Amino acid sequence: MASEHSEENELRAAALKTAESILIARQRAERELLAAHAALELKSEELRQQREWFEVTLDSIGDAVITADTQGRVTFMNAVAEVMTGWTCTQAQGEPLERVFQIIHEQTRQPADNPIKKVLEVGRIIGLANHTALISRSGSELAIEDSAAPIRDTQGNICGAVMVFHDVTERRSAEKVLREETRILELLNATGMALAAQLDPHALAQTMTDSATLLSGAAFGAFFYNVFGPDGNSYLLYTLSGAPREAFERFGMPRNTPLLDPTFRGEGVIRSGDITKDPRYGTMAPHRGMPRGHLPVRSYLAVPVVSRSGEVIGGLFLGHPDADVFSERAERLILGLSAQSAIAMDNARLFEAAQQEILRRERAEAALQETDRRKDEFLATLAHELRNPLAPIRQAALISKTPAATETQKRWSHDVIERQVHHMALLLDDLLDISRVTRGTLELRTQMTELTKVIDAAVETARPSIDSKRHVLSIELPPEPVHLVADPLRLAQVISNLLTNAAKYTDSEGHLRLHAARDADAITISVTDNGIGIPCEAIQGVFAMFSQVKSAQDRSDGGLGIGLALAKGLVDLHGGTIEARSEGTGRGSEFVVRLPTPVLSAPQPSPAVDTPSTAPDRRRRLLIADDNEDAAESLAALLRMEGHDVTVVNNGRDALETASAIQPEIALLDIGMPDISGYEVAQQLRNGPLGQTLTLIAVTGWGQDRDKARALGAGFNHHFTKPIEPETLLELLRSEDRQA
């Protein structure tokens, strides 16, 4: 027992001693632990700072960062990732990545591959993925780009993965804006080039409308503008873009409503986010707004297109069914486009006008050249026609002067001279008439007359031409008298011209037919022949001045070729029409005159034609002044043969002196005298003692109206154009006697 107790004591002692060592060991361990703890704290603080710096760095980089372990569970998220995913780091830690980071393909809307899962599978960096959208915890969607990489430990083993992603919404938006700007610039450039290259106004308008619709984002656009036609009338045209013409055709042209009118008047831009709410909208009946079936319009942009001169070319209208489509920028773009287009249209119109002017000038030049040619031709013909009578006149004069000439020969000579002078006088009368018709100075002396008398006079005038070629003339007239308002002399001149032409251009022993008829609207007079006819290509020009069918020019019948022009002019003055018809060369011709039917009233008696008085001629005292001694002496001889007392002088001063001496009752003065003109002589005579008692008659080759007016203004009582028709002069003297 004592031994056991001792044993126990020994054990106790040993154990307690060991306990001391254990205590020492424990104390040492505690010290080590404290040191390790302190080192750990230091290290932890260091790690904490590093982590903090790391987290701050990650939070500062602007990109979202998520790390995951090898099982694909989230181990860390930076602040940016928290914001973008809607998960806090604490909430996300330990969660499967696909729960925290839900991504889909933007286009297909299908789930996209988990980049970390892929990285853990392939063990390498996975590059940027595009067109991915992140669905946050709240359900919102963000466009992102992401990439992932494996995290390896010091031995190179994969111990996790890190993913970086960022919001590309702004960049996408900027890219979209840039694409839009580029599109607009390209469109503006293309439009500018198209406008610069285009000279057709309608094509320009279409280009402008198309570009404006594209630039503004409108659903459809229209441009309404005025053009002037060749007839001088104004027409409203339009171009459309974005909609077929059928969508608008049935509505007709826009009316000047309070909404549309300002644009057509050029009163600035109208831009509205919802035009249906504009107070000007819907104020006019019957539609009170857009007509039923019209394409819906809420967004509205209307811009006047105004030229540099201030003229409103037209109105450009843009519309869209959605509200608030047109921005201020769109308005500025369209204004710029309209200004550009206005310049282009101005240029196109100027170009068109220049082209038309060139064409007009070319035509005028061609016409002038043609007229010149015809004039030359006419002058040659005139010279020819005038020379023709001069020859026999000269010859007849010679014969008459020849002492050996018999009375018969002398009488024949006189007849020849008279006839040829009459022919020349007719030529000159025609010339004067056509001149008056061309200048519009010929006045008709219209009266109610009977057709038969006119035709008779015409036939009589044309009879020599008809008979000379032994033509047969048939005349067909209405059975009842036909009255019409006309100048009988001029109408007879028309018909005689047609008959003379028919006779001239028909071979001998031809058939001529004059037919007159009347219907409700008009009186028709036609002259038909079986002569040389008129080629089709010449029909249109037969009534032109100086026109003669070429085939007729070879004929010896001559003529100035102004008869038909004169006939047309006279018919036009009567308010009628004249038409030439022919089936071609060698197939005869027909000329048809249509005169309007007058309102029938009691036929007016024809004014009394001055008939020669039966009163015997009184011997008058006359003075003739003309530097052409033959003309003066021949006229004096004629008057003396009528029993008048005639004194002849050959210059103006002699006329004044002689008039003072002989106190003539009538003075016939040439105008163009060598010392002083007939005008001066007349004025001095009027201002002299003879005053208004003297009858002054101008006898001159100048037969224009202004010549007559000047003569009358100088004091002459009458104006005669050489050669004076003797009977006309004698009748005048007789009328002077009657007045006296």
Next chain:
Amino acid sequence: MVIPTEPIGSIPRPLALIDALKPGAKSAGAHLDALYDDAIRDTVSQFEATGSPVITDGEQRKYHNFLTYSVEGSPNTSPDGFKIPFAAGHIRRMPRLTAGPFRYQRYADRYLTEALRYTRLPVKQAVISPSALSLLYPRDGIAGYSRESFIDDLLSEHVSEVRRCLELGACKVQIDFTEGRLAVKLDPTGALLSSFIDLNNLALARFSALERQRLGVHTCPGGDRDSTHSADVDYAQLLPSLFQLNVDNFYVALAAEPDRGRVLKIISEHLKPNHRLFVGVISPISAQVETPEHVRDRILEAAHYIPVAQLGTTDDCGFSPFCDDTSTTREIAFAKIRARVMGTALAAQVLRSH
């Protein structure tokens, strides 16, 4: 709900093996190895037959006992160390360290290796605590080898042994701490016990929290030949300190305690939330085989004090901590183990229905 149940470790050796290990026996070498192999194989087989979810190799190869196996045959030990008297009157003598450095002659993972050859069930390995082996150092010291050096070496060897067993795959490593109550007996002031707790915690501090989930401490009054060496020490003097040990699993003898309720109450006051208490429901020193119902009742009694989630069952002690202990037969040992397993299932059923 399942209540975990585990053995403590030792199973009586087959008589043939015991005979072969007696001093003077001529068995050695291959013959002895064959006996060991048979014993281990049979032990594993019978363990599996009990339905025990966790088994051991029955410590068949631990020679001579659970305390000295690691230094058995060490050249710097002598067999004349301190004596441990048992209530039955016999003593067991510890070896004495004669020189430094202190080194294990063998680590328990060798036993684990053998056991794992014969089973696929989870295998638990018991190791001796460093506090028990600290009693090898003589009172008068060792020239040239200080106690401090010894303590350092002791801790290093122990930690190495435990880590080897963990790395080999032991489902649990149980540290036998039967010297706890003995420490109180030797030093009622509790200073020795505190030093033992400190020493063990110095070792346990070298393991991670995860590793400590697979570590456990067994305490009992020290059983051998159906006797104990410190059952007379009040559990109340041990238990508060016991639960200062930095492990998650405690295997506490309770079946033979006269006032289990008191003990359970003390335990409940000191049990920490991360602790699991495996209460002893089988008394290896009793010859009577408990019935499953008896076991069930003991478990249900414990469940009054201990949260079921922190409850497990075990045997009060190994059935044969010393290899030459023939006080209990292998059959009885396995029968008791079977009763524990069945009784634990019955208790789980009852507690589940509640």
